[in-house]
Amino acid sequence: MSRIGKKPIEIPQGVKVSLESGEVRVEGPKGRLSMKVHPDIRVSLDGNMIKVERPTDQPFHRALHGTTAALIRNMIKGVSEGFTKVLEVVGLGYRASVKGNNLELSLGLSHPVVYPIPPDVKIEVRENKIYVSGADKQRVGQVCAEIRAFRKPDAYKGKGIRYEGEVLKLKAGKSAGKGKGGKK
Numbered sequence: 782m783s784r785i786g787k788k789p790i791e792i793p794q795g796v797k798v799s800l801e802s803g804e805v806r807v808e809g810p811k812g813r814l815s816m817k818v819h820p821d822i823r824v825s826l827d828g829n830m831i832k833v834e835r836p837t838d839q840p841f842h843r844a845l846h847g848t849t850a851a852l853i854r855n856m857i858k859g860v861s862e863g864f865t866k867v868l869e870v871v872g873l874g875y876r877a878s879v880k881g882n883n884l885e886l887s888l889g890l891s892h893p894v895v896y897p898i899p900p901d902v903k904i905e906v907r908e909n910k911i912y913v914s915g916a917d918k919q920r921v922g923q924v925c926a927e928i929r930a931f932r933k934p935d936a937y938k939g940k941g942i943r944y945e946g947e948v949l950k951l952k953a954g955k956s957a958g959k960g961k962g963g964k965k
Contacts, residue, residue, distance in 0.1 A: 786846035790831040790854055793861050800826055805853055809860030812901070812916035816856060822849050859916040866925045868911040872940030875932075877906045884911070888932040888941075896928060910945070 792798055796809040805824060806815040818824050822845050823834045831853060835846040858864070870877045876887040884904050886894040898904050902915040902924050911928060915921045925944070934941040936952045943949065 784847075786833050786835070786843075786850040788850070789827070790833070790850065790857065792829045792831065792857060796857055796861050798826060798831060798857070800824055805831075805856070807853075807856045807860050809857075809916075811860050811863045814856045814860060814917055816852060818849060819845050822846060824849070824853070855918045859918055863914055863916055864918045864921045865912060865914040866921055867945035868913065868925055868928060869943050869945055870909045870911065871934070871943060872938075875909070875940065877909060877911050879904060879906050884928065886928075886931060886942075890932075894931050896931070899924060911942075 796807060798808075799806045803818050803820060804815055805818055807813065821836055821842060823836075825832045825834070833846060833850040833853065835842040855864075870886070870888075872889065874887065874889060878885050879898070882898050884896040884898055884906075886896065888894055899920070901917065901920055902913060904924075905912040905914075913921055913925050913928070915924075929942045929944070932941040934943045934947075934949050937954055939949050939951055
């Protein structure tokens with residue numbers, strides 16, 4: 782049995798969970814989220830615990846079991862605490878700033894890149910770090926991926942937008958006139 786799926790999910794104080802016609806709705810101080818549950822998976826509410834059960838031990842049902850439980854856990858954590866990811870803007874002259882409902886990025890291009898901030902996500906910029914936060918873990922990750930795609934880290938100098946703590950493997954540049962085939 783799935784180790785993640787068989788553990789009951791505890792509902793913290795201040796979070797409301799409702800199950801209606803195959804849909805789990807979670808509401809808390811940071812927002813509200815909902816998710817359709819696969820018809821084969823059974824989700825039951827037992828006091829302040831949620832139980833997720835599967836009908837058979839087939840690989841498909843085992844995969845759905847653990848995934849459904851993890852998604853419900855993420856929803857509960859999202860509406861109670863929220864999720865935050867940090868992006869670093871690295872490079873000479875590379876800047877980020879929030880202007881109104883837009884994130885404005887100067888990334889060494891001939892024009893500033895303007896990214897409209899989605900209503901379900903909050904973006905802050907401090908010390909050339911972009912803080913993306915929200916209740917939906919998938920949405921926060923998607924917004925970070927879209928912002929990072931404007932200027933991925935360069936393979937030679939490491940300039941660009943990267944996740945905080947991301948380790949880059951930098952390539953060695955050309956060596957001038959030494960070694961095989963070079964002029965002496």
